Amino acid sequence: MSGIVVVLEERDGRVGRISWEALAAAQHLGKQTGEPVTAVAIGANTEAQANEAAAKSVAAVIRVEHDLLTRYTPDGFTVALQQLIEKESPSYVVFPHTYQVRDYAPALAARIGQVLVSDVVAIADGPVFTRQLLQGRLTGTYRHSGKGPCFVSVQAGAFRADAVEAGTAQISTFPPAIEPAQIRTKPGEPFRGSAQTVDLGSAPLIVSVGRGIKEADNLPIVQELAAALGAELAASRPICDNGWLPMERQVGSSGQTVSPKLYLAVGISGAIQHLVGMKGSQCIVAINKDAEAPIFEVADYGIVGDLFEVVPALTEAVKSAK
Amino acid sequence: MKIIVAIKQVPERDAQVRIDSAGKWIEESDIQYALNESDAYALEEALQLKEKHGGEVIALSAGPERVGTTIREALAKGADRAIHVDATDLGSRDALGVARLLAEAIKPESPDLVLTGLQSDDLGLGQTGVILAELLELPHASLILHVEKTDAGLTVKRELESGWFQNIELPLPAVLTIQSGGNKLRYATLMGIKRAKTKEMRRLTAAELGAATTPIAVLESVGLPHKQRSTQILPGTPKEAAAALVEKLKFEARVL
Numbered sequence: 001m002s003g004i005v006v007v008l009e010e011r012d013g014r015v016g017r018i019s020w021e022a023l024a025a026a027q028h029l030g031k032q033t034g035e036p037v038t039a040v041a042i043g044a045n046t047e048a049q050a051n052e053a054a055a056k057s058v059a060a061v062i063r064v065e066h067d068l069l070t071r072y073t074p075d076g077f078t079v080a081l082q083q084l085i086e087k088e089s090p091s092y093v094v095f096p097h098t099y100q101v102r103d104y105a106p107a108l109a110a111r112i113g114q115v116l117v118s119d120v121v122a123i124a125d126g127p128v129f130t131r132q133l134l135q136g137r138l139t140g141t142y143r144h145s146g147k148g149p150c151f152v153s154v155q156a157g158a159f160r161a162d163a164v165e166a167g168t169a170q171i172s173t174f175p176p177a178i179e180p181a182q183i184r185t186k187p188g189e190p191f192r193g194s195a196q197t198v199d200l201g202s203a204p205l206i207v208s209v210g211r212g213i214k215e216a217d218n219l220p221i222v223q224e225l226a227a228a229l230g231a232e233l234a235a236s237r238p239i240c241d242n243g244w245l246p247m248e249r250q251v252g253s254s255g256q257t258v259s260p261k262l263y264l265a266v267g268i269s270g271a272i273q274h275l276v277g278m279k280g281s282q283c284i285v286a287i288n289k290d291a292e293a294p295i296f297e298v299a300d301y302g303i304v305g306d307l308f309e310v311v312p313a314l315t316e317a318v319k320s321a322k
Numbered sequence: 323m324k325i326i327v328a329i330k331q332v333p334e335r336d337a338q339v340r341i342d343s344a345g346k347w348i349e350e351s352d353i354q355y356a357l358n359e360s361d362a363y364a365l366e367e368a369l370q371l372k373e374k375h376g377g378e379v380i381a382l383s384a385g386p387e388r389v390g391t392t393i394r395e396a397l398a399k400g401a402d403r404a405i406h407v408d409a410t411d412l413g414s415r416d417a418l419g420v421a422r423l424l425a426e427a428i429k430p431e432s433p434d435l436v437l438t439g440l441q442s443d444d445l446g447l448g449q450t451g452v453i454l455a456e457l458l459e460l461p462h463a464s465l466i467l468h469v470e471k472t473d474a475g476l477t478v479k480r481e482l483e484s485g486w487f488q489n490i491e492l493p494l495p496a497v498l499t500i501q502s503g504g505n506k507l508r509y510a511t512l513m514g515i516k517r518a519k520t521k522e523m524r525r526l527t528a529a530e531l532g533a534a535t536t537p538i539a540v541l542e543s544v545g546l547p548h549k550q551r552s553t554q555i556l557p558g559t560p561k562e563a564a565a566a567l568v569e570k571l572k573f574e575a576r577v578l
Contacts, residue, residue: 074452074462074463074464075461098483099464099465099481099482099483102448102449102452102464102465103452103463103464103465104452106417106448106449106452106453106456107452107453107455107456107462109418110418110421110453110456110457111456113418114418114538115416115417115418115449115537115538115539116417116449116539117539118447118448118449119446119447119448128542131446132446132547133444133445133446133541133544134333134339134348134443134444134446135335135443135446136547137339137547138339138341138348138544138545138546138547139544139545139546139547139548140445140541140542140543140544140545141541141542141543141544141545142539142540142541142542143539143540143542144538144539145537145538145539146536146538148538150539184461184492184493185461185462185463185490185491185492186490186491186492187488187489187490188488188489188490188491189488190482190486190487190488191486191487191488192485192486192487193485193486193487205577205578211335229578237502237503238502240503241502241503247485248485253483254481254483254484254485254501255484255485256484256485257484261577262571262575262577262578269335272446279550282575282577283571283575283577284551285567285571286553290336291555292338294547296549296553296555297547297548297549297550297551297553298550298551299551299553300551300552300553300554300575301553301554301555301556301567301570301571301575302553302554302555302556303555303556303560303563303564303567304555305560305563306560309560310560310563310564312560313560313561313563313564314564314567314568316561316564317561317564317565317567317568318568318578321568321572321578
């Protein structure tokens, strides 16, 4: 048993950015453990992905290819990757922590009698894996014990895609044996939820509101602040789940990813699902009553206080500064 | 349809958490607990399916005695009966170990559908439902917002990333992990709370279930997160802090 296998995920026919981050994590782990890294592209037509990966500093690239992998299913991916892992017998299997990986990697690990260490943000010598707990309020360290491969998925943004070193590698193909009857679910064509009329991605200023606003009737106070600043209004998931603002204004892993000049978070605690959507902002301001809220870990400026007092005061201050 | 909903009791969202003296978990004595958010949506989905198609909803939860209050809440909202896997050692089990306990409790019931939340608000591993499907040898789909019963089984709406969705067809029995936001949550009525007291709550112990395992990946220590940026906290009254912030944004950050 040796080596590190990193399973890449395809986005629009290419290797997705978070997969390069997973490869960076695998290379980091490779330096710590002295084990070679093998990149795996999986699907029905993986040539382009494999070629991209072969231009990186990896020991080898394997194409796991089968017609029954044309569209992702948890059964198809689990069956195919189980066979590959049994053949390669790696010490580590690294994934990007995407929605797709969350859908099959825990089952794949369990099928091999293993447990996925999911959503890892750092890997220290040992290796010791760090994950977030309690929605980012605390961190926890995990170590893998026992025999068998260690399964790890890496959080978006935790490793740098541009840290992946270039190189050249040989590509080989692994044809898994899959029977149609093994695939029990039938996936449909992906579709967009609703017509996007708000492009938060290009807004220079964003005021974003979270659970701290308590009820829909209180929204005007943040709307007034957004209007005073000339900013777009956005929200964290619970606000859109409640139907207080349309889904298209949601920032985070299930909504839009934004990086404005100014992101002003009002009453948002800063769960990771939200932070991944906005932490690339140039300047982040947090207004929250809880000084321990994780949003302050990414904020440049913070006001700890009651948003129902702070936000109207800020709206006045913005107006009088104009 | 016989539906089992696996729910978890977690520290309340606004609970002020303190790391325990051993640095292994949090001080449990001084916090309030609540039903995990996405599990509340799983319960809601189960109750709506039962209202439409008939059948039975069984709430299942593992944990120490305090979990009983969360189970009662599920019964008050409309679950027909409950199973409490009485275990004080969940912290020393990994995701596979906990899922094995739940799977052993589920097997004798032979449900048509197993629902659970997408992930817990405390450990956030997001794996229990998917591992349950594997252990029960059932098909699954995760991140589900909507469930429709069909002649052949189910059609479910799965959330993808960045505002995309997908419909998936799957046969029954099956396991689904439910994303929050798909339904409007109900409150327990006074009548519901009253009736919950008379509903069956079966207690099983980990020893009875016989799912002892050696953990492979467990939490070793907890700590405070590293700050990613240095935050200037602006003090004073709301008015003073607001004025100071506008100054900073104009002349220091230069974003206004």
